[in-house]
Every structure is written in C-alpha cells, then in structure tokens.
Amino acid sequence: MLGKLWKKNKEEKEPRLTQHELDYKDLRNGARKRLSTINNEFRHTFKFLQSYPHSVTFFGSARFTEEHPYYARARSLAAKIARETGYAVVSGGGGGIMEAANRGAYEAGGKSIGMNIILPHEQKMNQYLTAHVRFYYFFIRKVALSFSAEVYIFFPGGFGTMDEFYEIVTLIQTNKIPRVPVICVGSEYWKHVQGFSKYLRDDLKVISPEDEKIFQITDDDEEVIEIIKNSKLRNE
Numbered sequence: 001m002l003g004k005l006w007k008k009n010k011e012e013k014e015p016r017l018t019q020h021e022l023d024y025k026d027l028r029n030g031a032r033k034r035l036s037t038i039n040n041e042f043r044h045t046f047k048f049l050q051s052y053p054h055s056v057t058f059f060g061s062a063r064f065t066e067e068h069p070y071y072a073r074a075r076s077l078a079a080k081i082a083r084e085t086g087y088a089v090v091s092g093g094g095g096g097i098m099e100a101a102n103r104g105a106y107e108a109g110g111k112s113i114g115m116n117i118i119l120p121h122e123q124k125m126n127q128y129l130t131a132h133v134r135f136y137y138f139f140i141r142k143v144a145l146s147f148s149a150e151v152y153i154f155f156p157g158g159f160g161t162m163d164e165f166y167e168i169v170t171l172i173q174t175n176k177i178p179r180v181p182v183i184c185v186g187s188e189y190w191k192h193v194q195g196f197s198k199y200l201r202d203d204l205k206v207i208s209p210e211d212e213k214i215f216q217i218t219d220d221d222e223e224v225i226e227i228i229k230n231s232k233l234r235n236e
Contacts, residue, residue, distance in 0.1 A: 038140065041140050042143075044133070045143070048131075048133050051131075052090070053148075054085075055087055055088040055150065056085075056089055056149060057091070057145050058078065058089065058097060058098065058155070059091075059145075059152065059154045060154065060155030061160075062094050062097070064097055064100070065096075066100075070155050071096065071099075073155070073185060073186075074097045074100035074101050074104065075101070076104060076221070077104065077153070077185065078100070078102070078103070078108075078110075079104035079105065079107060080108075081224075081225065082104065082108040082111070082112075083110070084225055085225065085228050087150065088110070088111035089101050089104070090149065091113070091115070091145075092115050092116070092145065093113075093115050093116035094116065094126060098114070102114060102128040103126070105128075107128070111131070112130045112131075114129040114131075114132035115133055115135065115141050116134045116135065117138060118134055118135065118136050145164070146168055146171070146177070150180065150181075150231045150232070150233060151182075152182045154215075156189035168180075169215060173214060182215040183218060183227060184215050191217065193215075198212060200212075
C-alpha cells in the first residue's frame with residue numbers, strides 16, 4: 001500500500017515534459033557530448049604537435065595535379081626544407097599542394113605530417129606521410145595547421161586557401177599570434193592579392209600602413225630557406 005502511494009506521489013512530482021522541454025533536453029545533452037568531443041580532439045592534437053616543435057606549414061589548392069608547375073615547385077621546396085633545415089613539413093594531408101609538400105619532405109627523408117579531415121565523402125589522405133591526425137571538426141583542423149608553425153608557406157589556391165591565408169594574416173594583424181613569416185610562392189598569382197591590399201590601404205583605408213607587409217611574395221627557394229633558418233622558434 002505504501003509502495004503504491006510512494007509511486008503515485010513520485011509520478012505527481014515528475015510531470016511529463018512538453019515537446020519543447022524534450023527538445024531542449026536533447027539539445028543540452030547533445031551540446032555536452034559535442035563539447036566533450038571537441039575537448040578530446042584538441043587535447044589529442046596538442047599532444048601530437050608536441051612531437052614536432054619545429055615545423056613549416058604548406059597551404060594551397062588541392063586541385064593541382066602532379067603535372068602542374070605549382071605541384072612541382074611545392075614538392076621541390078618541401079624537399080629542400082626537409083634536407084637543409086630538418087623542420088617538419090605540415091599540410092592538410094590531402095591532394096594537390098598538400099600532397100606535393102608531403103611528397104617532397106617524404107622523399108627527402110624528412111618528417112611529413114598530414115592533418116586530414118573526416119568528410120561524408122572521405123578526403124583521401126596522400127601516401128607521403130610519416131605521421132597524421134584525422135579531424136572531425138574543421139575549425140580544430142585549422143587551429144592545428146596554424147598552431148606553433150615557425151613559417152607559413154602559401155601556394156596559389158581557391159576560396160579555401162584564401163580563407164586560411166586571411167585568417168592567419170588577421171591573427172597576426174590583431175596580435176593574436178606572433179609575427180610569423182607568411183611566405184607566398186607564385187608572384188603571378190599573389191601580385192593580385194598584393195594589389196588588393198594596397199587598394200584596401202590607400203583607397204578604402206580599412207587596413208593600416210604596413211599591414212600589407214605581413215606577408216611577402218617570392219619565387220626564390222633560397223630566400224625561403226633563409227627566412228626559415230632565421231625565423232624565431234615559437235614557444236606555444
């Protein structure tokens with residue numbers, strides 16, 4: 001009898017949740033799971049990167065094939081970096097410029113690191129990696145690609161490359177990261193970005209003088225090597 005009364009009182013104290021409340025509860029539980037996944041992915045990433053205190057990150061189009069001149073340039077430059085500096089070469093781990101950079105470092109016997117993203121139609125990892133990490137979240141992958149690199153090297157690319165380029169330039173402009181060298185290879189392409197930067201500075205006045213010098217354009221591999229050798233080590 002007492003058991004029935006207790007059960008009845010318990011049911012009275014726990015009214016049925018409305019659909020709105022149920023949706024909120026599911027959202028809250030989903031948010032907790034997502035935060036846990038994000039936290040674990042960040043922790044794993046930073047632990048992984050501790051093994052590579054000296055690194056250069058390559059960016060550029062995933063669409064350039066092996067026959068493209070920019071692919072050949074990235075491959076030869078990465079090989080030279082691996083041989084002459086010993087720095088790890090880091091990329092998004094996919095095709096195009098990413099593959100070319102990893103391939104050059106791999107063939108030169110250097111450290112070749114890939115930061116691959118998990119997609120519904122999986123991005124294929126290139127075969128020239130000595131170590132890699134796979135990411136579920138794009139924004140964590142972007143942090144990994146930019147975190148603690150001594151130098152960023154940009155080859156021509158599309159919207160994705162420009163997104164990564166302007167994010168790093170903005171982080172430097174706003175003093176969120178140190179003034180790390182940002183090297184743009186392929187003057188025929190990057191001269192248009194430089195011209196646009198001068199337009200922003202002189203005509204629209206929406207960036208400050210010297211902001212356009214955050215990045216530098218060169219087609220000289222020897223100059224790139226010297227910049228890397230003279231760059232400061234980041235303690236992050």
